[in-house]
Amino acid sequence: MEQISLHNEKDLLLRVAEGNEVAFRILYDHYRKKIYASGLFLTKSENLAQELVQDVFMKIWEKREQLRKIDYFNSWLRTIARNTAINYMRARAMEKLGINYIPTPEINNCFTENDAADREYAVLLQAAVNQLPSQQQKVYMLHRQQGLCHEAIAEQLDISVLTSKKYMKLALRSIRIFLEHRMDAAISLALVIYFS
Template sequence: MERQWLERLSNGDESAFRFLFDHYYPFIYSFALRMTDSDPIAKDIVQDVLIKLWLNRDTLPGIDNLGGYINRMTRNLVLNGMKRKAHEENIIRELHPAPGTSSPTEEAALHRELELLLYKAVNLLPEQQQKVYRMSRSEGLRHEEIAQQLNISRETVKKHMMAALRSLKRYLEEHGSTLGCLAICLLKIHR
């Protein structure tokens, strides 16, 4: 039965994709949620797995065990998600010093200074990178949504975002507190 659905899916049959989506979504989501303990990351993982299945649909008929294939793909993406979560938690710990080590006035002044530095850095990015970065961070759009709005591929969005983050990190390292600025960049408007 599954082989027939894979054949139909490889031919672009959206109802076959819907069947696989309905069948595997609960497993992918619960596995990702259990491993990451993060609803947004689990949802991103589900989306990534399903997009990969659709994009690679022509290779699916050659898979003997779709459940195992999806399990492995999900596990790999979960590991990447866990690394991202650990990185974010480290930044949060660094951003929020122990109580009593700085005054609220000092923190507010530092926050304003870091926001201004980030604003300057974003404005130095090439136009397309600025658009992608702002749509992701300020508007909270996912890569797929940005791709649709800008009429570019999801991979192009990902490349623009990676290039923007590299440029921002480099600028912030040269002009300010690397960890504090990066934390503002990643956390203040992270979606």
């Protein structure tokens, strides 16, 4: 069996670019813990960190032809990992926009790895809701937190069903913009701290 080492990384990258699976495995074994640690730091989830490792190395394999031109692999790898992590965090934040329930620390005394992130998100979401105009805030709260349909909201607030839907649409857009702005800043800060 052919011996390949990481000592000459450029040679290793050329072998990976040629499709050498042994070379790819050496690259994977060398860098996977670093990617996992950064994923765990950013997502606070072992499952998401594992997914991040798999996605990053899948992208490397799919883009292996580019490895011939890479002079600073560590920087290139960090960029792929950072972008993948940011996409995960954005997707998670957007998924949470659809929830009807905002977790609070008093509800469940059992601490899990996502509790801290959920509490931080709940605070951020509440700040986004608080900045909405009064009517949009009412429609959002009635629909998302109390589960009322637009017909019931319209009746309760003495507005039309179309107005209720319009307020909900505007509220969701404002919340999304609010969260994206703050999440991007928080993610960027976390990445700068971690990769510095």
